[in-house]
Amino acid sequence: MKLIIANKNYSSWxxxxxxxxxxxxxxxxxxxxxxxxxxxxxxxxMYSPVKKVPVLVDGDINVxxxxxxxxxVNETYLAGKxxxxxxxxxxxxxxxxxxxxxxxxxLRSAMPMNCRARRRVEIDDAIAKDIANIDAIWGEQRLRHGxxxxxxxxxxxxxxxxxxxxxxxxxxxxxxLSELAKAYQQTMLNHPAMQEWLEDALxxxxxxxxxxxxxxx
Numbered sequence: 001m002k003l004i005i006a007n008k009n010y011s012s013w014x015x016x017x018x019x020x021x022x023x024x025x026x027x028x029x030x031x032x033x034x035x036x037x038x039x040x041x042x043x044x045x046m047y048s049p050v051k052k053v054p055v056l057v058d059g060d061i062n063v064x065x066x067x068x069x070x071x072x073v074n075e076t077y078l079a080g081k082x083x084x085x086x087x088x089x090x091x092x093x094x095x096x097x098x099x100x101x102x103x104x105x106x107l108r109s110a111m112p113m114n115c116r117a118r119r120r121v122e123i124d125d126a127i128a129k130d131i132a133n134i135d136a137i138w139g140e141q142r143l144r145h146g147x148x149x150x151x152x153x154x155x156x157x158x159x160x161x162x163x164x165x166x167x168x169x170x171x172x173x174x175x176x177l178s179e180l181a182k183a184y185q186q187t188m189l190n191h192p193a194m195q196e197w198l199e200d201a202l203x204x205x206x207x208x209x210x211x212x213x214x215x216x217x
Contacts, residue, residue: 001026001027001028001029001056001057001058001059002028002029002030002031002056002057003017003018003021003028003029003030003031003054003055003056003057003069004031004033004043004044004047004053004054004055004056004057005017005018005030005031005032005033005053005054006032006033006034006035006040006053007032007034007035007201007204007206007208008032008115008197008200008201008204009113009114009115009116009201009202009204009206010035010112010113010114010115010208010211011035011053011113012108012112012113012165012168012169013052013053013054013066013165014053014054015113015164015165015168015197016054016066016069016070016161016162016164016165017053017054017055017056017066017069017070018030018054018193018197019160019161019164019193019194019197020066020069020070020073020074020082020158020161021056021073022193022196022197023156023160023161023191023193024073024077024078024081024082024156026073026077026078028056033053034206035206035208036208047062047064048062048064050064052064052065054066054069056069056072056073058072058076066101066162067097067098067101067162070082070097070158070161070162074158082157082158083157083158083159084153084154084155084157084159089145089153089154092141092153093152093153093157093158093159096137096141096152096159096162096163097158097159097162099137100162100163100166101162103130104130104133104134104166105130106124106126106127106129106130107127107130107131107134107166107169110122110123110124110127110213111127111169111172111173111175111213111214112169112210112211112213113165113168113169113172113211114172114211114212114213115168115172115197115198115201115202116201116202116204117172117212117216118172118174118216118217119172119173119212119213119214119215119216119217120173120174120214120215120217121173121213121214121215122214131170131175134163134166134181135177135178135181137152138152138163138177138178138180138181138184138185139178139180139181139184141153141159142180142181142183142184143180150184150187151184151187151188152184156191160188160191163188164188164194167185167188167189167194168194168198170185171185171189173214174217
Protein backbone atom coordinates (compact mmCIF):
# COMPACT_ATOMS: atom_id res chain seq x y z
CA MET A 1 0.00 0.00 0.00
CA LYS A 2 1.23 3.50 -0.81
CA LEU A 3 0.04 7.03 -0.19
CA ILE A 4 0.73 9.79 -2.69
CA ILE A 5 1.15 13.14 -0.95
CA ALA A 6 2.66 16.57 -1.67
CA ASN A 7 4.94 19.01 0.16
CA LYS A 8 4.64 18.42 3.89
CA ASN A 9 5.15 22.09 4.68
CA TYR A 10 2.07 23.17 2.75
CA SER A 11 -0.25 20.27 1.93
CA SER A 12 -2.94 20.12 4.60
CA TRP A 13 -4.97 17.51 2.75
CA UNK A 14 -1.91 15.28 2.46
CA UNK A 15 -1.42 15.52 6.21
CA UNK A 16 -4.93 14.19 6.82
CA UNK A 17 -4.44 11.15 4.60
CA UNK A 18 -1.00 10.52 6.09
CA UNK A 19 -2.21 10.81 9.70
CA UNK A 20 -5.09 8.43 9.01
CA UNK A 21 -2.44 5.77 8.41
CA UNK A 22 0.60 6.82 10.45
CA UNK A 23 -1.19 7.64 13.70
CA UNK A 24 -2.83 4.20 13.69
CA UNK A 25 0.39 2.35 12.79
CA UNK A 26 -0.91 1.12 9.43
CA UNK A 27 2.14 0.28 7.24
CA UNK A 28 2.41 2.14 3.93
CA UNK A 29 4.91 3.53 1.45
CA UNK A 30 5.04 7.32 1.24
CA UNK A 31 5.33 8.86 -2.24
CA UNK A 32 5.89 12.60 -2.11
CA UNK A 33 5.40 14.85 -5.13
CA UNK A 34 6.18 18.55 -5.49
CA UNK A 35 3.01 20.63 -5.63
CA UNK A 36 1.86 22.22 -8.89
CA UNK A 37 4.74 21.00 -11.06
CA UNK A 38 4.23 19.26 -14.41
CA UNK A 39 5.39 15.98 -12.89
CA UNK A 40 2.90 16.45 -10.02
CA UNK A 41 -0.08 16.34 -12.37
CA UNK A 42 1.39 13.66 -14.63
CA UNK A 43 2.00 11.32 -11.70
CA UNK A 44 -1.41 11.94 -10.15
CA UNK A 45 -3.17 11.30 -13.46
CA MET A 46 -2.13 7.66 -13.11
CA TYR A 47 -4.02 7.31 -9.84
CA SER A 48 -6.84 9.84 -9.65
CA PRO A 49 -9.18 11.50 -12.16
CA VAL A 50 -9.18 14.72 -10.14
CA LYS A 51 -5.35 14.91 -9.94
CA LYS A 52 -5.29 15.95 -6.31
CA VAL A 53 -3.53 14.65 -3.21
CA PRO A 54 -3.74 12.55 -1.19
CA VAL A 55 -4.35 9.30 -3.06
CA LEU A 56 -4.21 5.91 -1.37
CA VAL A 57 -3.22 2.96 -3.56
CA ASP A 58 -3.98 -0.42 -2.03
CA GLY A 59 -3.51 -3.23 -4.53
CA ASP A 60 -5.94 -2.56 -7.36
CA ILE A 61 -7.92 -0.01 -5.32
CA ASN A 62 -7.26 3.74 -5.62
CA VAL A 63 -8.93 5.98 -3.05
CA UNK A 64 -8.76 9.76 -3.32
CA UNK A 65 -10.08 12.48 -1.00
CA UNK A 66 -8.89 12.48 2.59
CA UNK A 67 -12.28 11.64 4.08
CA UNK A 68 -12.75 8.67 1.75
CA UNK A 69 -9.24 7.51 2.66
CA UNK A 70 -10.02 7.80 6.38
CA UNK A 71 -13.18 5.74 6.01
CA UNK A 72 -11.42 3.13 3.88
CA VAL A 73 -8.60 2.78 6.41
CA ASN A 74 -11.09 2.60 9.27
CA GLU A 75 -13.11 -0.16 7.62
CA THR A 76 -10.26 -2.14 6.10
CA TYR A 77 -7.48 -1.94 8.69
CA LEU A 78 -8.87 -0.63 11.99
CA ALA A 79 -12.04 -2.69 12.47
CA GLY A 80 -13.91 0.55 13.16
CA LYS A 81 -11.47 1.77 15.83
CA UNK A 82 -10.80 4.98 13.93
CA UNK A 83 -13.97 6.45 15.42
CA UNK A 84 -15.16 6.68 19.05
CA UNK A 85 -16.75 3.50 20.36
CA UNK A 86 -19.70 5.31 21.91
CA UNK A 87 -22.50 5.81 19.35
CA UNK A 88 -23.30 9.39 20.38
CA UNK A 89 -19.64 10.41 20.48
CA UNK A 90 -19.12 8.77 17.10
CA UNK A 91 -21.99 10.77 15.59
CA UNK A 92 -20.60 14.03 16.97
CA UNK A 93 -17.10 13.14 15.81
CA UNK A 94 -18.34 12.52 12.28
CA UNK A 95 -20.25 15.81 12.38
CA UNK A 96 -17.12 17.75 13.36
CA UNK A 97 -15.11 16.02 10.65
CA UNK A 98 -17.72 16.82 8.01
CA UNK A 99 -17.65 20.47 9.06
CA UNK A 100 -13.87 20.54 8.92
CA UNK A 101 -13.84 18.78 5.57
CA UNK A 102 -16.10 21.29 3.80
CA UNK A 103 -16.24 24.40 6.00
CA UNK A 104 -14.07 27.12 7.53
CA UNK A 105 -13.30 28.58 4.12
CA UNK A 106 -12.31 31.99 5.47
CA LEU A 107 -9.70 30.48 7.76
CA ARG A 108 -8.40 28.14 5.05
CA SER A 109 -8.00 31.00 2.58
CA ALA A 110 -6.35 33.47 4.94
CA MET A 111 -4.21 30.99 6.86
CA PRO A 112 -2.76 28.37 4.50
CA MET A 113 -0.79 25.62 6.21
CA ASN A 114 2.88 26.60 6.39
CA CYS A 115 4.57 24.54 9.09
CA ARG A 116 8.00 26.14 9.02
CA ALA A 117 6.79 29.76 9.13
CA ARG A 118 5.73 32.12 11.91
CA ARG A 119 3.49 34.74 10.34
CA ARG A 120 0.68 37.16 11.12
CA VAL A 121 -2.42 37.90 9.05
CA GLU A 122 -5.25 40.35 9.56
CA ILE A 123 -8.17 38.56 11.20
CA ASP A 124 -11.52 39.82 9.89
CA ASP A 125 -14.96 38.87 11.19
CA ALA A 126 -15.27 35.76 9.00
CA ILE A 127 -11.91 34.38 10.10
CA ALA A 128 -12.63 35.23 13.73
CA LYS A 129 -15.92 33.31 13.47
CA ASP A 130 -14.15 30.23 12.09
CA ILE A 131 -11.55 30.37 14.86
CA ALA A 132 -14.23 30.78 17.53
CA ASN A 133 -16.21 27.81 16.18
CA ILE A 134 -13.17 25.54 16.19
CA ASP A 135 -12.15 26.73 19.65
CA ALA A 136 -15.66 25.95 20.90
CA ILE A 137 -15.62 22.45 19.37
CA TRP A 138 -12.24 21.67 20.88
CA GLY A 139 -13.19 23.04 24.29
CA GLU A 140 -16.59 21.35 24.44
CA GLN A 141 -15.30 17.92 23.45
CA ARG A 142 -12.30 18.08 25.77
CA LEU A 143 -14.56 19.08 28.66
CA ARG A 144 -16.91 16.21 27.87
CA HIS A 145 -14.35 13.49 27.12
CA GLY A 146 -11.44 14.50 29.33
CA UNK A 147 -11.77 11.48 31.62
CA UNK A 148 -11.38 9.13 28.62
CA UNK A 149 -8.10 10.59 27.34
CA UNK A 150 -6.33 13.66 26.03
CA UNK A 151 -7.73 13.86 22.50
CA UNK A 152 -10.99 15.35 21.27
CA UNK A 153 -13.09 12.29 22.06
CA UNK A 154 -10.75 10.76 24.62
CA UNK A 155 -8.76 8.28 22.57
CA UNK A 156 -7.17 9.42 19.30
CA UNK A 157 -9.66 9.25 16.42
CA UNK A 158 -10.26 10.41 12.86
CA UNK A 159 -11.60 13.65 14.33
CA UNK A 160 -8.07 14.44 15.51
CA UNK A 161 -6.75 13.50 12.08
CA UNK A 162 -8.94 16.10 10.41
CA UNK A 163 -8.09 18.90 12.80
CA UNK A 164 -4.33 18.22 12.55
CA UNK A 165 -3.69 20.86 9.84
CA UNK A 166 -5.58 23.47 11.89
CA UNK A 167 -3.33 22.68 14.85
CA UNK A 168 -0.34 23.61 12.67
CA UNK A 169 -2.15 26.65 11.25
CA UNK A 170 -2.88 28.03 14.70
CA UNK A 171 0.78 27.52 15.61
CA UNK A 172 2.00 29.29 12.46
CA UNK A 173 -0.23 32.34 12.84
CA UNK A 174 -0.08 32.63 16.64
CA UNK A 175 -3.84 32.23 17.10
CA UNK A 176 -4.96 32.80 20.68
CA LEU A 177 -7.13 30.02 22.07
CA SER A 178 -9.06 29.25 25.21
CA GLU A 179 -7.25 27.21 27.83
CA LEU A 180 -8.95 23.92 26.93
CA ALA A 181 -8.38 24.42 23.21
CA LYS A 182 -4.78 25.45 23.79
CA ALA A 183 -4.15 22.32 25.86
CA TYR A 184 -5.61 20.18 23.08
CA GLN A 185 -3.43 21.93 20.50
CA GLN A 186 -0.35 21.11 22.57
CA THR A 187 -1.45 17.48 22.94
CA MET A 188 -1.66 17.24 19.17
CA LEU A 189 1.68 18.95 18.63
CA ASN A 190 3.24 16.40 20.98
CA HIS A 191 1.83 13.42 19.06
CA PRO A 192 4.74 11.40 17.58
CA ALA A 193 3.20 11.39 14.09
CA MET A 194 2.72 15.16 14.17
CA GLN A 195 6.31 15.56 15.32
CA GLU A 196 7.54 13.35 12.48
CA TRP A 197 5.55 15.33 9.90
CA LEU A 198 6.85 18.63 11.25
CA GLU A 199 10.47 17.45 11.25
CA ASP A 200 10.14 16.45 7.59
CA ALA A 201 8.39 19.73 6.70
CA LEU A 202 11.24 21.73 8.21
CA UNK A 203 13.74 20.07 5.87
CA UNK A 204 11.87 21.10 2.70
CA UNK A 205 13.10 24.08 0.70
CA UNK A 206 10.37 24.57 -1.92
CA UNK A 207 8.53 27.89 -1.61
CA UNK A 208 4.95 28.39 -2.79
CA UNK A 209 4.33 32.12 -2.78
CA UNK A 210 0.54 31.70 -2.69
CA UNK A 211 0.88 29.91 0.67
CA UNK A 212 3.23 32.47 2.21
CA UNK A 213 0.37 34.56 3.55
CA UNK A 214 0.83 37.52 5.89
CA UNK A 215 3.98 38.99 7.36
CA UNK A 216 6.83 37.13 9.02
CA UNK A 217 7.29 37.58 12.76
